[in-house]
Every structure is written in structure tokens, then in C-alpha cells.
């Protein structure tokens with residue numbers, strides 16, 4: 001069966017995109033028809049896809065507004081196919097906040113949106129101080145200080161659990 005899969009991402013520093021690329025590689029093992037789009041470039045008809053995966057990172061407590069608008073505008077079409085959503089954030093580096101039912105951003109997101117994807121996941125992102133402009137660096141340093149994370153601005157730590165990403169990819173292949 002030729003299943004068509006679309007992956008749509010919103011990524012500022014590239015970690016969500018990196019996760020999407022890994023998911024694409026995973027999906028390609030069972031089906032050749034996988035397309036990856038930034039939310040800025042997705043103009044396709046949703047119902048042309050059998051499966052649609054949406055991944056977005058958190059910045060200052062929220063997912064990209066374009067992702068939220070996209071879901072709200074297309075909820076009916078999304079409900080007619082298999083869908084998945086995942087969030088990428090740094091709070092998920094903590095084991096007690098790294099599932100869809102324990103991650104505060106995922107919980108809040110689904111309280112404010114009228115959509116229930118087939119599967120939901122959350123991944124820890126990457127901390128890379130040297131990529132951040134001055135204001136963001138200070139803010140992230142402050143957030144890290146409050147949440148007992150690294151505050152040394154030379155820190156570059158990828159918290160993403162790639163085994164968890166692979167497991168999610170396998171789950172997506174079986175959708």
C-alpha cells in the first residue's frame with residue numbers, strides 16, 4: 001500500500017527539524033512517500049495525505065502561532081486522516097515532565113486547542129547558548145537558573161533522547 005505521509009515543522013534553531021529528519025528516515029524504511037515541509041511552505045491539500053505529523057518547538061512558553069492557526073483552520077481535514085503532534089522544549093529534559101501527560105506545554109496546548117491527534121509525543125530539545133542573541137541568552141540563562149539547569153553560557157547540550165525519537169518513528173510507521 002502506498003501511504004503518503006507529510007511532516008510539517010516549526011523550528012527556530014533547527015532541533016525540531018533535526019527530529020523531523022530522523023522521523024522521515026525512519027518512515028522511509030517502510031514507505032517511500034514522505035514529504036517534509038516548514039509550516040511557512042505548506043500549501044498542500046491535507047486530505048491528499050494519509051498521515052500528517054506536526055512538530056513544533058516552544059519559545060517563551062508557546063508553540064509557533066502559525067502552527068496553532070494551521071491546526072485551528074484545518075481541524076476538520078486533520079480529523080479525517082491519521083495525525084501526530086509533538087512538542088520540543090527544554091522542560092522535557094526532566095524525567096517527570098517528558099510525557100504528553102506531564103509536560104506543562106503539551107497539557108496547556110491541548111487545553112487551548114480543539115484537536116485530538118492520533119498520537120502525541122514530547123521531546124527534550126537542545127540548549128545552545130552561543131546561538132542565542134543577547135536578550136534570549138539572558139532569558140534562557142534565567143530560566144535555566146530557576147529550573148536548576150546549566151547557566152554557563154558556553155554550554156551546548158542536546159537533551160533529545162534519540163531512542164525515544166526512533167520509537168516514535170516506529171509508532172508513526174504503524175499508524
Ligand SMILES: Cc1cc2nc3c(=O)[nH]c(=O)nc-3n(C[C@H](O)[C@H](O)[C@H](O)COP(=O)(O)O)c2cc1C
Nearest residue numbers: 011012013014015016057060061089090091125126
Ligand atoms: C528564545 C528561546 C525561548 C525558549 N523558551 C522556552 C520555554 O519557555 N520553555 C522551554 O522548555 N524551552 C524553551 N526554549 C528551549 C527550546 O524549546 C529548545 O531549545 C528547542 O530545542 C528549540 O527547538 P528549535 O531549534 O526547533 O526551535 C527556548 C529557547 C529559546 C532560544
